[in-house]
Amino acid sequence: xxxxxxxxxxxxxxxxxxxxxxxxxxxxxxxxxxxxxxxxxxxxxxxxxxxxxxxxxxxxxxxxxxxxxxxxxxxxxxxxxxxxxxxxxxxxxxxxxxxxxxxxxxxxxxxxxxxxxxxxxxxxxxxxxxxxxxxxxxxxxxxxxxxxxxxxxxxxxxxxxxxxxxxxxxxxxxxxxxxxxxxxxxxxxxxxxxxxxxxxxxxxxxxxxxxxxxxxxxxxxxxxxxxx
Numbered sequence: 001x002x003x004x005x006x007x008x009x010x011x012x013x014x015x016x017x018x019x020x021x022x023x024x025x026x027x028x029x030x031x032x033x034x035x036x037x038x039x040x041x042x043x044x045x046x047x048x049x050x051x052x053x054x055x056x057x058x059x060x061x062x063x064x065x066x067x068x069x070x071x072x073x074x075x076x077x078x079x080x081x082x083x084x085x086x087x088x089x090x091x092x093x094x095x096x097x098x099x100x101x102x103x104x105x106x107x108x109x110x111x112x113x114x115x116x117x118x119x120x121x122x123x124x125x126x127x128x129x130x131x132x133x134x135x136x137x138x139x140x141x142x143x144x145x146x147x148x149x150x151x152x153x154x155x156x157x158x159x160x161x162x163x164x165x166x167x168x169x170x171x172x173x174x175x176x177x178x179x180x181x182x183x184x185x186x187x188x189x190x191x192x193x194x195x196x197x198x199x200x201x202x203x204x205x206x207x208x209x210x211x212x213x214x215x216x217x218x219x220x221x222x223x224x225x226x227x228x
Contacts, residue, residue, distance in 0.1 A: 089139035
């Protein structure tokens with residue numbers, strides 16, 4: 001598989017992209033009055049596999065854990081589709097949306113092995129974010145044009161790392177992006193770069209956005225039900 005570069009990975013990702021949630025499906029899901037209705041709708045949508053372990057009694061922690069595990073499985077599968085030399089970079093990128101959880105776990109004295117592995121000896125958010133950035137830069141240096149990769153991913157790295165860990169002047173241009181604007185950015189990047197690492201990480205960024213949006217919908221329904 002590695003001998004064909006990223007062709008295999010991007011072919012699989014094009015198929016997945018065609019099966020993503022549509023704008024109309026997101027609107028329908030967001031209109032759900034409660035968790036039970038949201039899960040019933042989701043079971044007939046492209047996200048069905050992500051939510052099949054949830055039910056109307058699931059609490060916030062269960063929702064977050066199930067979605068985190070689903071995203072981690074996606075990352076691991078996509079990494080296997082990529083050339084061997086890039087698999088560790090894909091896995092490392094997949095930690096990005098969970099770094100703050102890792103920092104909180106370390107400061108609180110508890111956490112998952114995944115969180116501990118991502119942050120190792122770090123004890124503050126600044127340490128965690130800089131550690132992730134330094135290791136990411138090392139792994140992403142495999143790219144022929146690392147500057148293109150950094151610019152393409154600036155909206156998502158800026159969203160999770162903030163300005164302190166950002167390369168150059170990338171962050172001021174990306175702060176405050178809406179979900180829709182970020183989605184359009186990564187769709188454009190995915191199609192622009194063809195069979196290569198930039199497209200793979202653009203697709204992973206879309207996966208992060210989708211997971212974030214789904215988490216927000218489901219968690220809000222759990223919280224509102226508890227407050228009723």
